[in-house]
Amino acid sequence: MGMNMTEKILATHAGLKEVAAGQLVTCKLDMVLANDVTAPPSFKEFEKIGGPVFDNTKIVLVPDHFTPNKDIKSAGLSKAVRDFVNKHNIINYFEVGRGGIEHVILPEKGIVAPGMLTIGADSHTCTYGALGGFSTGVGTTDLAVALATGEAWFKVPEAIKVKLTGTKPAGITGKDVMLTLIDMIGVDGALYKTLEFSGEGVHSLSMDDRLTIANMAIEAGGKNGIFPVDEVTLAYIKNRVKKPYTIIESDADAKYCRTVTINLNELVPVVAFPHLPGNTKKVDEIGDIKIDQVVIGSCTNGRIEDMRIAAQILKGHTVHKDVRCIVIPGSQQVYKESIKKGYIDIFIDAGAAVSTPTCGPCLGAHMGILAAGERCVSTTNRNFRGRMGHVDSEVYLAGPQVAAASAILGKIAQPKDLQ
Amino acid sequence: MALTGKVWRYGDNIDTDVIIPARYLMSFDPQELASHCMVDIDKSFAKNVQKGDIIVGGKNFGCGSSREHAPVAIKASGIPVVIAASFARIFYRNGINIGLPLLEIGKDVEKISAGDKLSVDTATGEIKNITTGDVFHAHPLPGFVEDIAKAGGLINYIKEKRKNA
Numbered sequence: 001m002g003m004n005m006t007e008k009i010l011a012t013h014a015g016l017k018e019v020a021a022g023q024l025v026t027c028k029l030d031m032v033l034a035n036d037v038t039a040p041p042s043f044k045e046f047e048k049i050g051g052p053v054f055d056n057t058k059i060v061l062v063p064d065h066f067t068p069n070k071d072i073k074s075a076g077l078s079k080a081v082r083d084f085v086n087k088h089n090i091i092n093y094f095e096v097g098r099g100g101i102e103h104v105i106l107p108e109k110g111i112v113a114p115g116m117l118t119i120g121a122d123s124h125t126c127t128y129g130a131l132g133g134f135s136t137g138v139g140t141t142d143l144a145v146a147l148a149t150g151e152a153w154f155k156v157p158e159a160i161k162v163k164l165t166g167t168k169p170a171g172i173t174g175k176d177v178m179l180t181l182i183d184m185i186g187v188d189g190a191l192y193k194t195l196e197f198s199g200e201g202v203h204s205l206s207m208d209d210r211l212t213i214a215n216m217a218i219e220a221g222g223k224n225g226i227f228p229v230d231e232v233t234l235a236y237i238k239n240r241v242k243k244p245y246t247i248i249e250s251d252a253d254a255k256y257c258r259t260v261t262i263n264l265n266e267l268v269p270v271v272a273f274p275h276l277p278g279n280t281k282k283v284d285e286i287g288d289i290k291i292d293q294v295v296i297g298s299c300t301n302g303r304i305e306d307m308r309i310a311a312q313i314l315k316g317h318t319v320h321k322d323v324r325c326i327v328i329p330g331s332q333q334v335y336k337e338s339i340k341k342g343y344i345d346i347f348i349d350a351g352a353a354v355s356t357p358t359c360g361p362c363l364g365a366h367m368g369i370l371a372a373g374e375r376c377v378s379t380t381n382r383n384f385r386g387r388m389g390h391v392d393s394e395v396y397l398a399g400p401q402v403a404a405a406s407a408i409l410g411k412i413a414q415p416k417d418l419q
Numbered sequence: 420m421a422l423t424g425k426v427w428r429y430g431d432n433i434d435t436d437v438i439i440p441a442r443y444l445m446s447f448d449p450q451e452l453a454s455h456c457m458v459d460i461d462k463s464f465a466k467n468v469q470k471g472d473i474i475v476g477g478k479n480f481g482c483g484s485s486r487e488h489a490p491v492a493i494k495a496s497g498i499p500v501v502i503a504a505s506f507a508r509i510f511y512r513n514g515i516n517i518g519l520p521l522l523e524i525g526k527d528v529e530k531i532s533a534g535d536k537l538s539v540d541t542a543t544g545e546i547k548n549i550t551t552g553d554v555f556h557a558h559p560l561p562g563f564v565e566d567i568a569k570a571g572g573l574i575n576y577i578k579e580k581r582k583n584a
Contacts, residue, residue, distance in 0.1 A: 024562045038485065041447040048574050049581075066445070073445035123485040123509055139487035139513035141573050149577065155561065187432055188479035192508050221479060223508055276432060363441040363484070382483060384434045386459040 002251025004159045005226050006194040009134040009248055013117045021158040021255070029058065030133075031112060032146045033120030035102055035359075036063035038139070040080040042121060045144030053088045054150030060092040060111060060120075061085055062102040065359045070366040100331025100357035103127040103215060103299035107207075108331055110240030114229045115248050119143075119152055124299050124381065126217040129226035130210035131233060132248060136224045157223045158257040159194045160185070164201030166265035171415060173309065174209030175301060175379065175399030177262065178216045179270045183280035184260060191221035193257065196250065198228060201264045207236040208305035212399075215300045216381055219277040269414040271377070272397035275385045283402055283414040293376040294325040294407040295388075296400055297355075298362045301379035302330025304337050306400040311343035313404035313415050314350040320410030325352035326361065326368045352407070364388045370395075377406040421540045422499050423549070424473040427464060428533035429457075431477035435489040435510065438481070444488055449495035456492040470497035473539065475531045477503065481510025487517065494519045500539050502546065502557070504528045515564060518572035522546065522557035530555070 003011065003018060011019040013027035034042060039061055053059060061081050066074035078096075085093040092111060099105045103124050106112045114132035119125060121143035128135035138152065146152050162181060182189070195217050197210075205213070210227050217225030227233070229247045237245070271286065273279040296302075296310050307329060319325040327347045329335035335357065338344050347354050361368030362380035370376055370389030375396065378388065383395035396412060405413040437460040439452055446452065457464035474493060480503035481489060490513045493501060500520040504527075514521040520541040527546075531537070535550040544557035560568055570576035 022561075024564065037441075037444050038487070041487065044447075045574055049577055065441075071445070077445065121485055121487075123483065125485075137485040137509050139485050139490075139509060139516060141487060141516035142512060145573055145577050153563070153567075155564075187482065188505065188507070191479060191505060218483075218509075221482065221507060363436075365441050382434075382436070384436045384483060386440055387436050391459045 001255060002253035004196055004250040004254035004256065005248050006134055006159060006196065006224060007156060009115060009117055010154060010156055019156045021156050023156045024153060025156060026151050026153050027117055029119055029146055029150050029152060030116040031058055031060060031118040032143065033060045033102060033106065033118065033122065033125060034143050035065050035122055036067060036077045036081055037065045038121035038143060040077045042140040042144040042147065043080060043084055045141055046147050049144065049148040051148060053147050056089050057091050058150065059090050059147060060106060061090055062094045062099055062105065063096060064101045065363065066365050067096050067358055068356065098332065100334065101299045101302055101359055104302050104330030104334065107131060107211060108333055110237065110242055113237060113241040113243065113245035114233065115246030119146055123218045124215050126222065126224045127211055127215040127299060129214040129217065129224050130207065131237065132227055132229040134224055134226065137218060157192055157194045159196050160190055161256040161259045162195055162197045163199040163259055163261045164197060164264055165199055165261060166201050166263045167204040168201065168264045169267065171401060172267045172269065173399035173401060174205060174212035176267050176270050177264065178213045179272050179277065179280045179397065180267060181262060182216065182220045182278045185220055187219060187276050187278040188221040190217065193222060195220065195222045195225040197225065202227060203230055203232065204264065206305055207232055208303040211303065212300055219381060269399065269402050271402055271412055272383055274383050274394040274396065277381065277383060277397055283412060286412060289412045291323060291377050291406055291411060292374040293368060293370065294323060294403050295361050295368055295376060295378040295380060296403050297328030297330060298359065298380040299330065300381040301400055302328060302334065304334050306379065307334060307338045307343045309400040310404040311346045313401060314408065315346045317350055317408045319351040319407045322410050323407055325407040326355060327352050328355045328360065329357055331357055361388055377403050377412055379403050421538055422471065423536065423538045424471040424499065425469065426531055426533055426535045426537060427468065427472055427474050428531065429460065429474065429476045432479045432482055433460065433476050434483035435481055435486050436483055438489040439486065439492045444486060447488065449491050452488050452492035453495035456496045465496065468496050472498060473500055473502065473537050474498050475502045475528055477528060478505050480506050482507035485509045487513045490514045490517055490519050500541055502528065515568050516573040520568065524555045524557050527555040
């Protein structure tokens, strides 16, 4: 029986010729990631095991959630990360001002590559499947054991094939593709499973689209999301990935528990209503919903293409008088490029606030907390109750084009509503 | 080990943000986390939960963030076992890894209501609803995952494995 991409990567890293769905395996890890929220508690567990880290070149630590430190307690978390980095000589540490949001910078800096097996103590670690690797989120204890042993256990997941047909139209983003998929299969539609994207439509998706889509595999309950490697991937990793990598392809007779087909030609801009990422509606069909805040950024949509799309729409417009628009480039590199290309001027001239990279508002940590009764259109990944602030606030998830148009009109809107 | 406790009943898709909101994640002290447990969905929980009470949820319990603070907050609240139709996978791993038993029983959760008294054998997975008389069986843990649970969590399991190596 043939194997799919995920099975092949897990088999290779478990030292096995083949694996099948349901099998328990212990795998060697190529990269282990954590942030300022998840790393500090794991250090205590790590000390209980004792000994050195498994490999100081295969650990990435990124303080991005509560940074720049929002208060004294969060400063303590960042300091604990820094102390661990110094004690164990961790090579891949990205200090504030020298990195950005973890899932934006790992692909950007070539730390993750096709065929790699990465775990991270952050649920959106599934982002790197966009590059044709296996990556998934874990908790504190798994992280502690990974830091000590370089290994983790997995149950080989069943796979759902997501067949993308047609070509992504102009004005549609990766976010629209993923919110549409989550609507189709539900927020637990891929529970314990892998989402393998395939079909000719994949080639019309930019790398930033794919990173957005794989990032939200967890929002369908998925263990991982994974894309085949094509010319778009190769162009992206050229000059970024400096080490050897392996391109993995699914066998023609690989097994899938389900196939879901999306015709990209038919997609329209969508928005996920509170309080689940699967409450997806077409922007055309929602009527007038007034908003108080817009956030453009995060590990889901904080990349250069997101900044470009938002800037093109905001150019020559101003943010609605009743709306605060907060733009957060996902990394220093995205920030710098956005300055060079004039996007930051456009944002500031439009009356938006531009922030240094941080996860901040996405998880209701800082930099844009909502009051009771307030509504936010956000390019982030979760709209759970209370996610961005008060338990009676509301988050509407959308792509950067919908977020930018909404900021201008003061209600949930799409670019064609500006004409 | 048979446990007996009163049920706190929650619905589908209980996410880790409502179990323990991000504004409390600056601490990893289990008791402090427990003092905010479930606050955004049920303000009465942290005040009124009794040691030995049992949480019963619907589908996809623990979805969202990977924060292990969520199962830690539940465990430190005195909850000895969580029962759900299904669990989100990171929460499921985290529960096993910290030694919080999680039992998955699918649609049978619909036969358990708030305030019911349950008797649960976490070793066999047998759940008796003392209030209604119903008996359910949870899916067994696969392979060495059961050994991790028996060791009381992943750290103990790894330490034992290293000692025996």
